[in-house]
Amino acid sequence: MSRLLIHNGFFITMDEQMPSEFQGWMAIEGDKIVGLGQGQAPEEELTQASEVMDGKGLLFMPGLVNTHGHAAMSLLRGLADDLNLQDWLQNHMWPTEAKFTGDDVYWGSALSAAEMIKSGTTTFVDMYDHMHRVAEVVEQSGLRASLTRGVIGLCPEDVQKAKLEDAIQFAKDWHGAADGRISVMISPHAPYTCPPDYILKFVEAAHELDLPMHTHMSESIAEVEQNVRDYGYRPVEHLDRLGMFSRPTLVAHAVHLNDEEIALLAERKVAVSHNPVSNLKLASGVARVPDLLKAGVTVSLGTDGAASNNNLDLFQEISMAALLHKGVSGDPTVVPAAEALRMGTVHGARALGLEGVTGQLKTGLKADFIALAITKPHFVPHTDYVSHLVYAARGSDVAHVWVNGKQLLRDGQLLTLDEEKILAEAERCFQRLRG
Amino acid sequence: MSRLLIHNGFFITMDEQMPSEFQGWMAIEGDKIVGLGQGQAPEEELTQASEVMDGKGLLFMPGLVNTHGHAAMSLLRGLADDLNLQDWLQNHMWPTEAKFTGDDVYWGSALSAAEMIKSGTTTFVDMYDHMHRVAEVVEQSGLRASLTRGVIGLCPEDVQKAKLEDAIQFAKDWHGAADGRISVMISPHAPYTCPPDYILKFVEAAHELDLPMHTHMSESIAEVEQNVRDYGYRPVEHLDRLGMFSRPTLVAHAVHLNDEEIALLAERKVAVSHNPVSNLKLASGVARVPDLLKAGVTVSLGTDGAASNNNLDLFQEISMAALLHKGVSGDPTVVPAAEALRMGTVHGARALGLEGVTGQLKTGLKADFIALAITKPHFVPHTDYVSHLVYAARGSDVAHVWVNGKQLLRDGQLLTLDEEKILAEAERCFQRLRG
Structure with a gap:
């Protein structure tokens, strides 16, 4: 050897x-x-x-370990900026994404893989659709990834069923693949996009497959309020009651939390993917990272998709995590440099159940x-x-x-990817999507 | 030609x-x-x-136009982090800076010049001591700069006098030098480091020399409160009463402002150098940039010294200005991309009286x-x-x-500077200062 x-x-x-x-x-x-x-x-x-x-x-x-993203969305980098989350999602992202083919997902993900390798990320989380095409990119690029078919459940029952089956089949096909570089998580997209009974089915599947779960949670204040209106509970208690936290779980964003929610996340050992750049850009707010860390929650870092960042440079997230919480809290000693670096490495690995595998x-x-x-x-x-x-x-x-x-x-x-071809194909995909 | x-x-x-x-x-x-x-x-x-x-x-x-900094402080990059402003200044920066020789200022400024050129800054503001050594760096590097001898007045009268004379002599020697690439400003360091009667002398000198003024103002809440305690006014009114704003003036930081102060800055056409990264790192707070822009104040961008940033990449300030104010205000439409880019270019030129010279x-x-x-x-x-x-x-x-x-x-x-030599000499200077 x-x-x-x-x-x-x-x-x-x-x-x-x-x-x-x-x-x-x-x-x-x-x-x-x-x-x-x-x-x-x-x-x-x-x-x-x-x-x-x-x-x-x-x-x-x-x-570096990037614990939340949507790689294919790099095809939409710069398409719509300076808008609020719901406007951005409903009027710009979702309509364009609805046109995405497997080919778009492949080249968008390849574009992201190229950018991530060049900026030092070795493990990334991807939550999207057409996930076998993302898995191909992981296989070819040599990256390590935790992949998950993110399912939006606002659709008829037969479509819901097909999506859940797709998520389960993807897990069966790819968990442990690519010399063990690929692991899989189970993902209802968010409490506000999946009815409770549908989330229950994902929890059940995660138990059967013995896989961790990943979801968006409490990104905007509006979605927290809606959760209370629709279901009577804030998102943390809602997901806890649905049994999600009986599985190892990674929640993305977790911006709007009260003290009880922070305590419950710590108790249930739920890990957080903090996405400071995306949260600022979409004006979602500033997560209570110093309080989460103090409570003992594993806080890792994610870029989110390039459409709300607009790059995948995890060093920017590390720097932002160290800077932002000082300025906003008024305490220059919070999130010291070493802690921010842990968030981008060893905490990221822990958040994905990969401690002892990567991150150190x-x-x-x-x-x-x-x-x-x-x-x-x-x-x-x-x-x-x-x-x-x-x-x-x-x-x-x-x-x-x-x-x-x-x-x-x-x-x-790049040694494993053809950068010139990827840039050209990604541009071609975008022009067709826009066209 | x-x-x-x-x-x-x-x-x-x-x-x-x-x-x-x-x-x-x-x-x-x-x-x-x-x-x-x-x-x-x-x-x-x-x-x-x-x-x-x-x-x-x-x-x-x-x-790019970097409208506030202390180039020689790059020698102190990473020396003391994650501390509050007064602790950082009084226990780490000032004691080390007290040992700075002209040689240290030369090599520290050369290190900054190298970094600024490589990251796209073409015009920078520098407020420091031993300013003729900074001017030499500007002359040799080919950069454009607005230089100013920043004077701290907490000293005996004869030392005060000598410092003021130094600032005036520097202006006479260097304003318009290096094919017009160097311009000079007049700078009492800050209202909390210069007694009012001393500030008056700088205002007088600025009138005589027909030069603009530059100072630190309202960076931390503590210094605003001290100003009220010591002089009966908040810093904006204090400086206005001392006649500073009868000169074209650029104030750095301007983090803690009330509505009346914003209105007065707009009325007096005082320009602001917004230093978001430094303000976050020192936990000074978040300047009211959307309100300043709405009031018609010229808001430009500065890195501040590398010791509180810790780099001189103005693209990071541009990005931070566009991101931070969205997240903190909750309004994703504030400081749109084009505005942030103006802050780093044409607004910077205007803040220095260099509109029609550079920035476009x-x-x-x-x-x-x-x-x-x-x-x-x-x-x-x-x-x-x-x-x-x-x-x-x-x-x-x-x-x-x-x-x-x-x-x-x-x-x-780099075509005008010897990068390898600069890195070695800067390292040597730091080792001696630490020594």
Whole structure:
């Protein structure tokens, strides 16, 4: 088996057993990290290695984990901005998305995969339709993903039934596929788009398939109010009563929460995907992240779709998470840099049930890691690279990316995807959709 | 005189007489834009040109204007994060800055100049000490700058006197220097760091020298309250009573304003430098930008020093300005993309009295412009490049930069500064300061 040794590199492992940053080495065999240490690489590592890489001028860290998105929506980037959520969804996104074919989903997702790899994301969540086409992109790109057929249940019973079956079939076909890089979640789209009895069927399916659940929750104040009007409960209690939190669950957004809801999420070990850029852009509000963290909730980060972001650079979410909550709370000590970086890496892995698989550099974990070129003005002086990663870096600093021990990006060039073709095909798909 | 013709490019001019974006051409002779148009370049332009550049795959726009900063503070990037403003200033910044020599200011400013050019800023404001060393950096780098000796007046009278004389001498020596690329402003540092009678002397000097004024104002709530306690007025009325607004004035931050203050700033035509990232990071709060814009105040954008940002990428400020105020106000229509882009370009020029000089692509203006490489996933599809620049772009997309008709960056490489030497010298300065 080939064995890669990286030496003379700078490392941020996100493993609390290690110093927060150090000069050192890392060995990768097959799809795993098999050794990691400070200082000079041991002589036997050098002799054992089939490939040696000089890490000088590079900062190695875990690949980023993007815990909420709709990859195919990158086809709609910039189509409609500066509108409110319901107007944006109902008058712009949904009518255009209704025209999406499997081909559109494939090329839109490929466009997103290219952007995510180039900006350092190694694991992403995708909730959409035509999911087998997204799975193909994951298979080909080499990324790790947690995929889920997001089902909107505002439709006749026979259509509801077909959608649920589609979600279940997708799970059966793809969970564990692509050398284990693909895992699957079960997703009613949101409490406001799925009637309670329909949500119950997803909970049941998740139990039968032994899979986690994912949904949008409490993104806007209007949807919380509607939930109370329609069902008598706020969304957290509503979903809890429907049994969703008896499964491992990841909720996206969770912007509008009261104290009781935060306590219940913590008690039920529900993870949150915080999407600060999308929430700002759609004026949904500012999630109570410092309170969620204080309550012990696992808070991870997501870009949401590119149509409400409008990029997939998770470094922007990390930076935004660190900045926004300070300014809004008036407390400059909340969400310190190291916490924001955990949200983008190890908390993301935990939110997806992938702790111990990805999100850290650690012997025994899958070799999902990225290298940033740090010989640049915005990384000088060498005070604190954790701070620099959070407050100064951007996705474009990423030079190399590996997932499952396989290199996907070298010197900024994609190794598994044909970027030129993807850009052209994505443009072609958009022009047809608009046309 | 050499004449450059750029054709086949994509243009966003920020000139409201032109379409918001178009395919076209631009001609530059000496330091000026001498022609600009849509479609194919006219035959006579092609024959007249001494150099022709193919603009395919590039988006040309005005260089960005960063209206508040402390360039030398990039030496302190990442030194102290996640602290409140007064703690950060008094216990970390000021003690280290007290050790700054002219050499430190030179290399810190050069580090910032390198970062600013590489991320598309062509004009910047700098308020600091040892300003002739900053002016040297401007001279050598080819950037345009509005420089000002920022004076803290909490010192004995003879030191106050010497500092004021230094500020005046700097203005006399450097205003209009470097082929007119340098202009000078007069700056008492802030109402809370300069006694009223001392501020009066700066106002007097600004009148004598016929120069605009620049100061920090109402950055934190504590300083507003202190102003009321010490002087009986909130900062806007305080400065107005001291006659500052009888000069063209640019105030940095302006976070904590009441309705009367906003009305008075509009009436006095005081321009604001909005520094959203720094204000969030120091938990100073969120400026009332939608209200300022509604009142007709010129709102521009600044990074502040790299120690409270922690980079100098003005594209991040543009994006933050467009995102933040939507989320905080709950209104997704405020600060639309085009407005945020104006804040980073033409409003910045106006705030510095440089309207008609820079901030737009327009015949007769100085040739200060940048070109972004847009054949990248995050610029696809071609829906709306104004939206893409604001919500998807980052400074690293900038490939080429020109100021006063002279190219400063080519394919991401600095042409006027020695990047490798600057990074090494900045690191050396920091290690000595920390020492």
